[in-house]
Amino acid sequence: GRDIIYEISEECHRQVVFVRSSQEEVAALTSQLIKAVDQYELKEQKARNHLAKVSEEFYAYSETEIKQAFEKVRQAHATLIRLRQQETFLRKRRDELDIQLRKFQKIASQADNYLESTNLALKILEGNIDKLTDSLKEAQKKQQIGLWIVEAMEAERRKMARELHDGPAQTLAGMLIRMDLIDVLCQENVGEAQKELDSVRQMAHDALDEVRRVMFDLKPNVIDESGLLVALQDYFDDYESKYNFEIEFVHFGSMPQLDLSLETALFRLVQESITNARKHSGTRRVLVKIECMDERLCLVVKDEGCGFDEAQIRETKKDSYGIIGMKERAELLGGNIQVLSSPGEGTQVIIEVPTEGEENSGG
Structure with missing residues (x-):
């Protein structure tokens, strides 16, 4: 954000x-x-x-x-x-x-x-x-x-x-x-x-x-009206047409009714991951996967692009990918985020957040 x-x-x-x-x-x-x-x-x-x-x-x-x-x-x-x-x-x-x-x-x-x-x-x-x-x-x-x-x-x-x-x-x-x-x-x-x-x-x-x-x-208004999945699909459709960038979107399990703020935060994390992939991966395609489990939600953004050296990023402390900020936001939501990458092997962003007690929270 x-x-x-x-x-x-x-x-x-x-x-x-x-x-x-x-x-x-x-x-x-x-x-x-x-x-x-x-x-x-x-x-x-x-x-x-x-x-x-x-x-x-x-x-x-x-x-x-x-x-x-x-x-x-x-x-x-x-x-x-x-x-x-x-x-x-x-x-x-x-x-x-x-x-x-x-x-x-x-x-x-x-x-x-x-x-x-x-x-x-x-x-x-x-x-x-x-x-x-x-x-x-x-x-x-x-x-x-x-x-x-x-x-x-x-x-x-x-x-x-x-x-x-x-x-x-x-x-x-x-x-x-x-x-x-x-x-x-x-x-x-x-x-x-x-x-x-x-x-x-x-x-x-x-x-x-x-x-x-x-x-x-x-302000993606569709989150208020239709929820996270529809908002993401609309965003991906718009993104593909604007940037000639292919986004494969799949989701598994029953999506719980999440708090609007939590859905918005997840939307922002996906948005940032997609932008990073387009700007840095050197590829024109990513996979976005959402899996809803018993008390948590797992979200994956994966590309098969050029990747990067995680150790070098940590050593130089150059956060051009916004990874530090993304991790901070995921932790504040009670979840965690992993960014797995290596040169020539692409990049995978894995976001997990708890959903226990969210079903009746409205969203």
Whole structure:
């Protein structure tokens, strides 16, 4: 879960850089347009002065010369109107970029603060876990605290999803509308301008798709409605189509009714394991297996990719796979996680959590 928020923070920081670059481009174009407007204002005034002279000395000019004088005024005026429209649009675009920049900076700041507060909360809870009521068993204490933490994190994710929807998603949709307006305004400049317009429009489409994907990752609503198995299947179907990545999903035994927070935590662990496999395994296929036993649930994510040296990871203490965080979360849920891997032999993530007493908990 923290890794997802970290990715959002990183993406927002990248967008801040991109928006600032766009602001510089718009500023340069605006400066050029202002100069062009000034030039055409002089041209129009010169043409009008000439037309006034022609009108005063009407009989001194031929019919062709009179028509040319009128046409020069008309062309200069039409060009001036078009340039002023483009200048107005660029000023609006500049204002929109200012708003976008503030929104991305706000979300990045909130994500950074969330990561800091979550890390601090986890450290405090882990440091004081032994001070809870002695009547609770150690395993029950850890699992309950884990569920509390998951609930708090999910609430923050829902808040972040709403802000993404009301902020960047709406802004990006507005960008697409503005691109169509530029298309109309730039009919006279077909060549490179049109290519650049198409490129910017595609970037906006891609960014909008990415924001929607992040929103889904943050809050998989189907868990609330249909439970873990359906949520996973929907997620896998969506993941396969987006990344051309095959996920074989099998499950055995009768799935108990689990607490919503526990189901969500398991969903996040699977989500992270799938992402690791896609990014690091070098293969395009994984197997996900869920087995429901008497008082526990076993979940396996297996790939046949390049694998990695577990001993080397431990020695270097480089947790690029997020293994340490995954193990901490599994332990807080009263379960455990094993990551089995070796170079050339693929990777297997095995997650086990207790389900005793969960059947009547709702979910």
